[in-house]
Amino acid sequence: MNFALILFILLLVSGAIWAVDVFIMRRRRAAGSKDPWWVEYGASFFPIILLVFVLRSFVFEPFKIPSGSMIPTLLVGDFILVNKYAYGVRLPIIDKKIINVGSPQRGDVMVFRYPEDPSVDYIKRVVGVPGDTIAYQDKRLTINGEPVEVTQVDDYLHPERLFYSHQFVEKLGPVEHRFLNDEDAPAFINDASAFPHREDCLYNHSGVICKVPEGQYFMMGDNRDNSRDSRYWGFVPEQNIVGKAFFIWFNFNDLKRVGSFH
Template sequence: MGFDFELILAMAFLVTGAFWVYDRIVYLPKRKVVLASMAAEARSALDKDAQQRLAQTPKLVVEVKSYFIIIAVIFGLRSFVVEPFQIPSGSMLPTLKIGDFILVNKFEYGLRLPVLNTTIIPTTQPEVGDVVVFKYPRDPSLNYIKRLIGLPGDRISYRDKVLTVNGEVVPKAFLARLPVSLNPNKEPVELYRETLGGLAYETYNSYRFTPNENDWVVPEGHYFVMGDNRDNSADSRSWGFVPEGNLKGRAFYVWLHWDEFLSIPSFKNNGLIE
């Protein structure tokens, strides 16, 4: 089971919100009465913290409710506008590198209820070529990122490192052979420029066998996704389709790269995600 930060943030929002409402109903009116009975000089001598403690307001209530506004802002932004993620693996190389910090558009595929991920206001539909973040179907506490290859009803084939969608080969142009030193998977790879849905992006293929060769038909309400590091990615070829309800948003920007804790963060790779 992964660390479900979204669920923890939602619980913090509910708890601090409950304390905030409780204070507004029970203690705020009492504080107003006390303040109104005080002389103007005495009121001005009280700082904000002292005012909060008037009328025997419990310290626990004062402390917990003080976090509500900031948690509410963070919760709202992450749930409905934009959410940050860090890339933990090389499955999306060369598009996204290990240690990249990315931003995900949370309203691209509709406004969704936090945690439940149920769409409440539809917006646009996912398109092939999008880099999408979604809840891993086998463990929804984990977030995965892959490229969307197939829409509902599409026929997908991947054999001998050739990707076919609805009977048409997805074109790719050879760019270079890269040495082991440039690949975290510790094997030489070939770099290609692939074009799908009018979008061009780079992919890797290894020299070894092609894993998970097969043909698939994407069921209704589901999507087929693959990593750009084609022979080093656990994706729909191995664990199946992504339900529409698992989509969280479209990754659109790299804003920081940080290899490891003791390294120096870098902004040289900043830019839009193809």
């Protein structure tokens, strides 16, 4: 369901009703007479829909985390806010950038439209920016020939599945974050799709090495062995970017998570 398109249609309909009422019908209506119900409701909803549309299109948009691919940073059921203008102002519906504000940086948690099905929103961490050479070999990350700084910390207990994963702290640019590795999961990628620019990637028994093309980004989940990401379906084009995730505003199962993550 394209919620942005539905909201835009509601905005047009309610706006048209409001305009017709203000500029045409009120002048013809007898003094003191009551507005027709459809005019009253349509016109009253217009400013509310307009406010929601502007906020959602240009400022912040809410999302719910549907899977565990970003554990331990984001958990299933987290409701997050996404900064829509962090990477530039885009026209609603057609998603064309009209003002360049900034670009994704390594370490950012980014929401984007899934390249294989743009109607679906995905969330992953930016690992590679245009021009980077990303190597994920034997479950260790190297960027442009430099191993990423990693420190092992206490194992992570998955509360619902009651098993442990090895947990590490990794530094990407200025961002420090935790990620997980499962000791018994293989390092190789056995079912990567035939994605655009696949010729820029080399798959081997230890994992994958990719040169990130211009205008593309390499994304990975923090739950490294339980995330289908750029290792499997390729790069995220700049035009698929939705925004930068930065804030957990609710979680029905754990209110302590509210306000965390930035």
